[in-house]
Amino acid sequence: MRAVVITEPGSPDVLTLSDVPDPTPSQGELVIRTEFVGVNHGDVIRRARGIGTDITEPYVLGFEGVGTVSRLGKQVRGFEVGQRVGFLCQSGAYADLVCVPAAQIFRVPSELSSELVAASICVGTTAWHLLRLASVRQGQTILVHAAAGAVSSCLIQFARKHPISILGTVGSPDKASYASQLGASPVFGYGDGRDFASDVMDATSGAGVDVIFDCVGAETAAGNTECLAAGGQLLYYGSASGHGQYAGERLLTKRLRVEGFVIFSLFERPLVWSYGVSALLGSLRDGSLSLDVSTLPLSDVAKAHRMIEDRSLRGKVVLDTR
Numbered sequence: 001m002r003a004v005v006i007t008e009p010g011s012p013d014v015l016t017l018s019d020v021p022d023p024t025p026s027q028g029e030l031v032i033r034t035e036f037v038g039v040n041h042g043d044v045i046r047r048a049r050g051i052g053t054d055i056t057e058p059y060v061l062g063f064e065g066v067g068t069v070s071r072l073g074k075q076v077r078g079f080e081v082g083q084r085v086g087f088l089c090q091s092g093a094y095a096d097l098v099c100v101p102a103a104q105i106f107r108v109p110s111e112l113s114s115e116l117v118a119a120s121i122c123v124g125t126t127a128w129h130l131l132r133l134a135s136v137r138q139g140q141t142i143l144v145h146a147a148a149g150a151v152s153s154c155l156i157q158f159a160r161k162h163p164i165s166i167l168g169t170v171g172s173p174d175k176a177s178y179a180s181q182l183g184a185s186p187v188f189g190y191g192d193g194r195d196f197a198s199d200v201m202d203a204t205s206g207a208g209v210d211v212i213f214d215c216v217g218a219e220t221a222a223g224n225t226e227c228l229a230a231g232g233q234l235l236y237y238g239s240a241s242g243h244g245q246y247a248g249e250r251l252l253t254k255r256l257r258v259e260g261f262v263i264f265s266l267f268e269r270p271l272v273w274s275y276g277v278s279a280l281l282g283s284l285r286d287g288s289l290s291l292d293v294s295t296l297p298l299s300d301v302a303k304a305h306r307m308i309e310d311r312s313l314r315g316k317v318v319l320d321t322r
Helices: 041-049 114-134 150-159 173-182 196-203 218-227 248-253 263-268 270-286 298-309
Strands: 002-006 016-019 029-039 064-072 084-088 097-101 105-107 141-144 165-170 187-189 209-214 228-236 257-260 293-297 316-320
Touching: 002 298, 016 298, 029 084, 029 114, 029 298, 041 298, 064 097, 064 114, 084 097, 084 114, 105 270, 114 150, 114 209, 114 228, 114 263, 114 270, 114 293, 114 316, 141 150, 150 165, 150 173, 165 173, 165 196, 173 187, 187 196, 196 218, 209 218, 218 228, 218 248, 263 270, 293 298, 298 316
Parallel strands: 141 165, 141 209, 165 187, 209 228, 228 257, 293 316
Antiparallel strands: 002 016, 029 064, 029 097, 029 316, 064 084, 084 105
């Protein structure tokens, strides 16, 4: 089968489309023949920085996708060959075939397009669970960093269902109008010396925000502790600019709460994971959640990574593996 592999960290040029052996399912797994697979910022980080350990053999990136069941492992129930399904896994999706545990697979409703679902799985479930962890209450104010990004755009759309105020930041001015259209207002810039914390404090009459959702990291860390209200919560789910350091004094004196979140942690809680999937599919069906999707062939995977790195992408990019 075809798969996009890396053998060492580096630029998008290290992504190589190769022929590799077909996967064999272990007990409780299914083999899925992919149709569309999502490209996430996490893929870019793993490609550029490594995967936590030295890469000793060809490694296949990719977290999510939609395809059809090709083969069942032992003790798999509730699925059959040929069914259209969506999945989330920790690696291996940039390929014609991928092995995924049955608990991480779900049926895709016939009325939803494969491209839209493939683009939405990781970012949509992440956004839904982040908002659940925040437990926002009526009258509160939240700040969503990188508001034009894929997770953030989903998060803003989910948050609009709550009687709260939504502020946003963007990394480039051209994305501000898109974030505003989604429902964030006002929208400020971050990075390149821009002081979003002062803007947020001005916009909230000095009160600060109750919750910050941050996938940026180092560029926003200092400002986060300045514009969080006393007793506020920071939900940290990404590090696009590298991991930030937080001033212990500010955390202590303002009684701030910092919580990290990775969607893969929910695989240990399958019922909770399934709640997010149900919420995602329901929101896609009723139109309350939408996502801009760009589609490229699998052979253009390097271009997809560059679109994310140079911040030219609005929404999500998926790879057509058919």
